[in-house]
Amino acid sequence: MRHSLYEADHEDFRQSVRAWLEKEVAPFHDDWERAGIVPRELWTAAGAQGLLGIGVAERHGGGGVRDFRWSCVLSEELVRIGASGVGFGLHNDVVGPYLQDLATEEQQERWLPGFCTGELITAIAMTEPGAGSDLQGIATTARRDGGHWVLNGSKTFITNGINADLVVVVARTDPEAPGSRGLSLLVVERGMAGFTRGRNLDKVGLKAQDTAELFFDDVRVPAANLLGTEGHGFAHLMQNLPQERLHIAVSAVAAAETVLALTVEYVTTRTAFGRPIGSFQNSRFVLAELQTEVTIARTFVDECVRQLDSGDLTATDAAMAKWWTTELQNKVADRCLQLHGGYGYMSEYRVSKAWRDARVQSIYGGTNEIMKEIVGRSMGL
């Protein structure tokens, strides 16, 4: 299937990203997996390379183009080399839009330049130990005290949690307002008194990605760090979640393509019973089924990207893309691991890492069950 999402410029950018990643990331990622984190220097190097803040205005040091395809290229290239620990996507595509769209000019001046140079690494903290799928259950509170908000509570599973310098924290600023009302976004900065981090969580995969708990103990956040409108936190999240989900879907498709390609190569070289194992009809059918679904997924996600860029992508579309592609990614990784036989179970084989990395995709960004709720609701059910 001929795909036509990208233009020549994007493909040029892909080449330069690929070259940079081959040099700066690929040789070190295994070490970072062992370390459980990527070094801060990678971020500033990426900033220098123009990989951070592609969509941020030029006056703040960004790329100045709001075209989601550049982000997609970057995500895809990271995925292709298995660089699952490098949290640029969260920074650019998930946190970025909050800062670009909700921050005041003053805030933008404070934060965006560092965002683009890689000196300010970002994170977003919604989930709490007791509130994941159900954001209405958020218990972190921020009480107004003069020119500050006094923040108390804890967050968990926060991507870039150790490295982050700026954390967009969802907190309850109006304790009276029921459910999702009364939430606001506060930007907590590294070094604020009372803001501590838990350990870097040990995960099944995404080994090089720092994921952590964050604790807020009477953290005094200046009122000037309120992001967006007080009490509109939930609406702000709803506004940005489609892009976060599409970002996940884009990486899911790229991951599926990657593992499928390397498996096709594996099964054409590995032999058993005197034949390439890819020549057994079962292998052929399994791979043909996966190839079909990956092709279909690519077509759909490409269309979603177009519609995101044209402002047409609905929350329902994003939910569809998120659950379906991540389920597919997991299926592809699983079937491909099986086709590797015993080698598939060895950590040194890329397919085994792909399988472990894939598993979280159907969980974060809103679980796939929550995605089905969203789709179901859109059908009037």
Add this chain to the structure above:
Amino acid sequence: MRHSLYEADHEDFRQSVRAWLEKEVAPFHDDWERAGIVPRELWTAAGAQGLLGIGVAERHGGGGVRDFRWSCVLSEELVRIGASGVGFGLHNDVVGPYLQDLATEEQQERWLPGFCTGELITAIAMTEPGAGSDLQGIATTARRDGGHWVLNGSKTFITNGINADLVVVVARTDPEAPGSRGLSLLVVERGMAGFTRGRNLDKVGLKAQDTAELFFDDVRVPAANLLGTEGHGFAHLMQNLPQERLHIAVSAVAAAETVLALTVEYVTTRTAFGRPIGSFQNSRFVLAELQTEVTIARTFVDECVRQLDSGDLTATDAAMAKWWTTELQNKVADRCLQLHGGYGYMSEYRVSKAWRDARVQSIYGGTNEIMKEIVGRSMGL
């Protein structure tokens, strides 16, 4: 998901087709199901309405536009009212291209006007009792005898088999040539001596569609009825099968959309335990999953249609579209039937007919297993 395949003209055409079908087809289709065939008059009425030969040149009485989207509109509208017995699609989209692309000017003049008025109903006969998936096993022979081919053999499962006036028959004209070589296409016409038809086969679904066995006993077919190049029959088939398969995929998606829509309506009105059955989370998830996959299928098939029209659609793409959408159609029909409870098993409920009609789609036009072979082969496996 916003879909953008059709333009305003196509939508206008859709309205007129819909109106015509509501008047000429919908009220009678049940009778035709009982009769096992649609009346010839329907064909001439459709011809008069401009529904036959949309892609045929105007000088031969056709619509003069080779844009597959018109055919899609017609297929979709037929599907939407469950008019599974009306074989216009086979005529227009499957047989049509053979006549348009391979027929000599003389042949076009002889056949295309009747093709467009509906006076000449067409069929294509590849399958034999002993050769379905494997066209290389075709045993029907045509021996050259002066200005004629002497045709012997039999064909089975031929759509429009009873009504057809012109049958494109695949026959072996070179008995020496191995496998797929040596096949040619001959147009057999109603009334030729030695050409007889078996009974109208009793099928699980598509009850109003006449499907029959055809017998050729020393039928003398004039040499002028050879279609395309002698010995190139297999290549001609390969050329046209992608469009046939995409035609099936288009109808599969339309059928899935239709049954899904009527089921959503059913589950929002039917209650159990004091609630609409669509409000049970299981129903909601099942329907959300189907809605997602149908949306994805639609996006993919739309893209295939675009690529067919631009000449880019590959045999692999068509094979992917065919197996995946027909499997989906079956899944949708099955799950939707279940959601109807006992009513789903009653013939008077549309979902039960949709379920029966769907089942053949993964079989004809090349079974889904053969489609996977094609995809697998394209991957070098």
Add this chain to the structure above:
Amino acid sequence: MRHSLYEADHEDFRQSVRAWLEKEVAPFHDDWERAGIVPRELWTAAGAQGLLGIGVAERHGGGGVRDFRWSCVLSEELVRIGASGVGFGLHNDVVGPYLQDLATEEQQERWLPGFCTGELITAIAMTEPGAGSDLQGIATTARRDGGHWVLNGSKTFITNGINADLVVVVARTDPEAPGSRGLSLLVVERGMAGFTRGRNLDKVGLKAQDTAELFFDDVRVPAANLLGTEGHGFAHLMQNLPQERLHIAVSAVAAAETVLALTVEYVTTRTAFGRPIGSFQNSRFVLAELQTEVTIARTFVDECVRQLDSGDLTATDAAMAKWWTTELQNKVADRCLQLHGGYGYMSEYRVSKAWRDARVQSIYGGTNEIMKEIVGRSMGL
């Protein structure tokens, strides 16, 4: 896998049943499918053959053995020849226990002899147009009036609905009692004034089985026709549903075995590409998977039958057996139909009938969704 449920006696019985069915049923079942019903004479012939009331006490003309395996043999043999229209199972295994366990001695004397001779064909009527899964929604009422109950309401989807002479009707005798309380069982007899039947419903399969709507318009049912304890109708149903569900599971496994066996035969004789189609690895794997699951299902259902006979079978076990085996039966029929290629879609091929007949099994006797509710509840969820 060696199975050991049956003893020599059961196998002898199987032989005689098989011989009888070959003679009395197999040659005529196609006609009955067209007629939509089996003749009453079949019932009396079966009675004479000792096939009805196997578990009924000898003093009432029955077989006098409460060993569910005899019923299983009969069900299996009916299934093996595709005699899906013959409602002995419902009579023996579903309605029988109500009469045997709940009827007073006087009632038993009135009804059981005819039950065993086949002169009194039975049915059970729970479902109503507005209440299927949710029996608490039953709206049929019986108001006490002296020595009678005055019955009003309607039932639908009643198996043996046209032929039945005795119908166990679930009615609300206490309009005040909430939900499932206040239901009782009344035996309505052919000929009672105000008791009429709707048309024989046209179904997707089970074509020879009469399924009908029943209407009760001020039917005066004698108090002596109350079955079991007034107000305990729901408890009585709960008591008997496990056996009904196991009966369905037994037939599901037999059906799956049958269609699998005939398909194995088909694929070893049908050839394509110069080889039996069963020799393609995909066919082999599909059939090996089905064979495995059918073997596993047989082992499980055998164990359930043993536990039913020993009084250990729980409602949960029966629910598990019911949903899993009927889903399997449908899967087997579907995959086997596909392996028949175009022939699988022809009514004259047994696999197509098996596919149509299978579909209802996941719906009646409590839908598979309701079965999962039961299992889930047993897990404390």
Add this chain to the structure above:
Amino acid sequence: MRHSLYEADHEDFRQSVRAWLEKEVAPFHDDWERAGIVPRELWTAAGAQGLLGIGVAERHGGGGVRDFRWSCVLSEELVRIGASGVGFGLHNDVVGPYLQDLATEEQQERWLPGFCTGELITAIAMTEPGAGSDLQGIATTARRDGGHWVLNGSKTFITNGINADLVVVVARTDPEAPGSRGLSLLVVERGMAGFTRGRNLDKVGLKAQDTAELFFDDVRVPAANLLGTEGHGFAHLMQNLPQERLHIAVSAVAAAETVLALTVEYVTTRTAFGRPIGSFQNSRFVLAELQTEVTIARTFVDECVRQLDSGDLTATDAAMAKWWTTELQNKVADRCLQLHGGYGYMSEYRVSKAWRDARVQSIYGGTNEIMKEIVGRSMGL
């Protein structure tokens, strides 16, 4: 479902095993996972506890009972605490039978006492870098030289590969014999010159289990270490593989039960949207489906154990049990991980380890694809 495989004695044994494991294994297994191996002391402690060589004759220090149920109890209890690194099962149930059934009395005297005390840890080495599924491709050779066999080649993926003192090696002793002919079993002992081990392989799961490559470089194996009949190696393997596969199936069912139980507990305590997450119908249905299949699997595997003990278990039965239960184990682990939300992806949660440990089960002991080949062949396909 009431299960009846075990008798009171087995249950008593279970209690003592459980107590021992709680004390000797559970507190240390995490350390062993980090170490990649279990200490040899565990083996001798197990020997002292009577856990090794249960089926070995008493005169050689064993338990003297060939009743596979004792092994099952041990396997189940290991699985229940997640002690996936403890290779007693391979020792007892996979290697044991070779020594018991094929060793000469002299060999038994040499090896079985140490086998039972845990001083001689065993392994079996079939797989080679170039030959896994296809044992006919074995390239390791043993050339006869006087009273010795001179062994050359390498093996990979060998369980207990680092700890093993005795390795049953499959080697080609007759280079002329084609395919599976000409293979023999040789027992290679720790310390033999030319026998070296590669590194302990880094795997996705089974982290505490030492899996290694073995190298044989002109190892002189005394002729007295030939196990069984020269040239009958393949037949010997075929004889023992069913028990190996059933052993895997037993552990698969126990693992599935374990993860299911802990997930049921999790979902009844974790809340979202103000309700236990297990109360959402989707959770309930998923868990009910898994509970059903695990129950069915248990019933089937129990029956296989009975038939193994009575000598009736066929290679086909074992193949069915192996593929179906391991696929189920993986499905259960996957669905249960999902139900844990983000916590399921954290290494400290048992479900994540269960998921990683499960994955290999469909690969070793003969891949599930090979199992389907075996079943298919038994059907004459």
